[in-house]
Amino acid sequence: MKLAIGLVEDNARLVDSITAVLGCFDHLDLKFVARNGEEALVKTEVYRPDVVLMDIEMPVMDGVTATRELRERYPEIKVIMLTVFDQEDRIFEAILAGANGYLLKDERPQKLVEALEEAVEGGAPMSPVIAAKALKLLRVNAPQPAPTASKADNPYALTRREWEILEWTAKGFNYHQVGTQLFISPKTVRKHIENIYRKLEVHSKVEAVALALKNRWFDL
Amino acid sequence: MKLAIGLVEDNARLVDSITAVLGCFDHLDLKFVARNGEEALVKTEVYRPDVVLMDIEMPVMDGVTATRELRERYPEIKVIMLTVFDQEDRIFEAILAGANGYLLKDERPQKLVEALEEAVEGGAPMSPVIAAKALKLLRVNAPQPAPTASKADNPYALTRREWEILEWTAKGFNYHQVGTQLFISPKTVRKHIENIYRKLEVHSKVEAVALALKNRWFDL
DNA sequence: AAAGGATTAGGGCATTTGCCTTATTGGGAT
DNA sequence: ATCCCAATAAGGCAAATGCCCTAATCCTTT
Numbered sequence: 001m002k003l004a005i006g007l008v009e010d011n012a013r014l015v016d017s018i019t020a021v022l023g024c025f026d027h028l029d030l031k032f033v034a035r036n037g038e039e040a041l042v043k044t045e046v047y048r049p050d051v052v053l054m055d056i057e058m059p060v061m062d063g064v065t066a067t068r069e070l071r072e073r074y075p076e077i078k079v080i081m082l083t084v085f086d087q088e089d090r091i092f093e094a095i096l097a098g099a100n101g102y103l104l105k106d107e108r109p110q111k112l113v114e115a116l117e118e119a120v121e122g123g124a125p126m127s128p129v130i131a132a133k134a135l136k137l138l139r140v141n142a143p144q145p146a147p148t149a150s151k152a153d154n155p156y157a158l159t160r161r162e163w164e165i166l167e168w169t170a171k172g173f174n175y176h177q178v179g180t181q182l183f184i185s186p187k188t189v190r191k192h193i194e195n196i197y198r199k200l201e202v203h204s205k206v207e208a209v210a211l212a213l214k215n216r217w218f219d220l
Numbered sequence: 221m222k223l224a225i226g227l228v229e230d231n232a233r234l235v236d237s238i239t240a241v242l243g244c245f246d247h248l249d250l251k252f253v254a255r256n257g258e259e260a261l262v263k264t265e266v267y268r269p270d271v272v273l274m275d276i277e278m279p280v281m282d283g284v285t286a287t288r289e290l291r292e293r294y295p296e297i298k299v300i301m302l303t304v305f306d307q308e309d310r311i312f313e314a315i316l317a318g319a320n321g322y323l324l325k326d327e328r329p330q331k332l333v334e335a336l337e338e339a340v341e342g343g344a345p346m347s348p349v350i351a352a353k354a355l356k357l358l359r360v361n362a363p364q365p366a367p368t369a370s371k372a373d374n375p376y377a378l379t380r381r382e383w384e385i386l387e388w389t390a391k392g393f394n395y396h397q398v399g400t401q402l403f404i405s406p407k408t409v410r411k412h413i414e415n416i417y418r419k420l421e422v423h424s425k426v427e428a429v430a431l432a433l434k435n436r437w438f439d440l
Numbered sequence: 441a442a443a444g445g446a447t448t449a450g451g452g453c454a455t456t457t458g459c460c461t462t463a464t465t466g467g468g469a470t
Numbered sequence: 471a472t473c474c475c476a477a478t479a480a481g482g483c484a485a486a487t488g489c490c491c492t493a494a495t496c497c498t499t500t
Contacts, residue, residue, distance in 0.1 A: 095355055096362050101348075115348075124352035128321070128335075128343025131351060134358060135315055135344050141361045142316050159446060172427035174486065188448050194489070195446095203488070204456095205426045207392035210440060213433040220434045379476060394456065408478050414459070415476095423458070424486090 002029045003116060006049035008040040008066065009033070009082070010058045014105065018053065021109040028116065037061025041069055044077065051078045051116050054099075056090060064090070064097045071098030078119040088133050095134065101125040102134075143216030158199055165192040167218055170209040222249045223336060226269035228260040228286065229253070229302065230278045234325065238273065241329040248336065257281025261289055264297065271298045271336050274319070276310060284310070284317045291318030298339040308353050315354065321345040322354075363436030378419055385412040387438055390429040 005028055009015050015033055022028045031047040034040040036058045044052065052070065056063040067079045080101035081094045091102060100119050103112065104127045115125035126134065158166065168178040175186040175193075182189070193205070202208045212218060225248055229235050235253055242248045251267040254260040256278045264272065272290065276283040287299045300321035301314045311322060320339050323332065324347045335345035346354065378386065388398040395406040395413070402409070413425070422428045432438060 092358075092362075095358055100352075118348040121348075122352060123348025124355050125348045126346060126351050128338040128341075128345045131346050131354075132320075132342060132344035134351075134354060138312075138315055138354060138358055138361075141358070142312075161447065169426065170430050172422065172424055172430065174424075176486090184447085185449055187450055190487085190489095191449080192447085193487090197488080202392065204392055204394075205487080206389065206429050209426050209430055210390050210392065210433060213430060214440045220430060381477065396456090404477085405479055407480055410457080410459095411479080412477080413457090417458080425457080 002027055003051065003120060004029050004031045004047065004049040005116065006031055006040065006044055006047060006052040007033045008035075008037070008052060008058070008063065009055040010035050011055070014055075018112070021112060024109075025113055028113065037063060037066030037069075040066050041073075044070060044074065048074070049077065051080060051119050053080050053082055053116075056081055056083045056085070056094065064093045067094060067099050068097040080115055080119055080125065086129055086133060088137065091130060091133050092137055102130045103127050104129060158196060162192055162196050162199075163218070165189060166196055166208060166212055169193065169205055170212060170218070170220060222247050223271065223340060224249050224251045224267065224269040225336065226251055226260065226264055226267060226272040227253045228255075228257070228272060228278070228283065229275040230255050231275070234275075238332070241332060244329075245333055248333065257283060257286030257289075260286050261293075264290060264294065268294070269297065270340050271300060273300050273302055273336075276301055276303045276305070276314065284313045287314060287319050288317040300335055300339055300345065306349055306353060308357065311350060311353050312357055322350045323347050324349060378416060382412055382416050382419075383438070385409060386416055386428060386432055389413065389425055390432060390438075390440060 005022060007015065007018055007022075007030060009018070019030060019033070022030045031049050032043040034043050038061045040052065040054070040061075054063045054067055058066075063081060067081070070077055070079055078100040079098065080103060081099045082103055082105050083090065084105045086104065094102060101115055101124050103115055103125065107115075107127055111125075111127075118125045164182065165178060168181055173181065175189045178189045179186040193208075196208055197203055200208055200211055202211060213220070225242060227235065227238055227242075227250060229238070239250060239253070242250045251269050252263040254263050258281045260272065260274070260281075274283045274287055278286075283301060287301070290297055290299055298320040299318065300323060301319045302323055302325050303310065304325045306324065314322060321335055321344050323335055323345065327335075327347055331345075331347075338345040384402065385398060388401055393401065395409045398409045399406040413428075416428055417423055420428055420431055422431060433440070
């Protein structure tokens, strides 16, 4: 079973070198070369490749936009981004656009070919430099460990009941409604929330809820 | 310059096969083999390897915990997780613990050796299957595109001024304070917030702010 | 046994908020 | 030119909130 490949790249020299590399493998079939995103959409419609190698920086329509469109129209077609740069925001955009892989353009030929195979098998081939940046993004977007009573009695530590109250409050319930949910008096809810304010050093529901959600202490 | 390697793995057969693989390369120097996390911490203190190959599932102390400890004590030592399983939550935990790479145990020897080199160069070698799961995690945690007026006049679309008001409100400012920030009357702020409520279909500041933060429409 | 914290409950009061109404101005679209 | 909407501003009222107070019960730790 031959792999049908599409190449989208505006740099002629790079097109030549990649074409040459792909030509060395019998199981790879380069179906088309497009010079920009628009052209890529048209030729993809015609040739329906298994994998598209997509440059990021291009005139007319950039690679991220083209990837978003391809993902929308043909969810089964794999897209591997190619780039000389490794800007984090670009990587993030490309991932959100639905790219299945992310390679540096100076990747060795063997790696490129392996990446094509891995992409069609459902994997996400990535150059390690890129993967490191993706992991960094995952870490900064990760939930912060919520301060609990267990940790070295910091005053910044809510009890289990207070977490419960805070979660219901974050859902938009008022004192009375939270009380009904937890089978306690609204007065008690108020008392808990006062204690929460003191511990978190805030002075309103909005501040308390915003702090909890910003740090991903819980999901809504 | 030889690479000093540590191997942490409780399965004797796997230890043998990895040892054999590493032995084929002159520039790799296997400094120690540990059978669990505790042993890994002790031997790392003694041998100070450049890279540690770390199993996830182990008795006494699991690989994720050990990785967290290693990252804490020796930030410069790279840790590559090894696993037969590819559970998403494990991957996520390992990444947060500070793992620099993530390989399936059945990875080809050539890949394993390349991964070691890429890790010390600051990259994050990952098996494509694992990388695909990491990307999936990134996408679900990604900010949702905030509904803007441009998009197909849905009533669910705030004006530029309303976004501004909502952001200041999320910071915990009340009507008066937001008004002072934006040089407008608190009465006007109230009016904007009423309009925001109608558009977002909520009935309080907490609900509006929670909705915005949950969908990552802006950062605080 | 004593101390301290968590959880429960209530009173009181000033301020803020949610929701209703009206009204003027300016800019962009038809 | 006309119309719509964004942005501005204001009054009023009931409800909710933030913050102060006290106090009983139950647990855990000292």
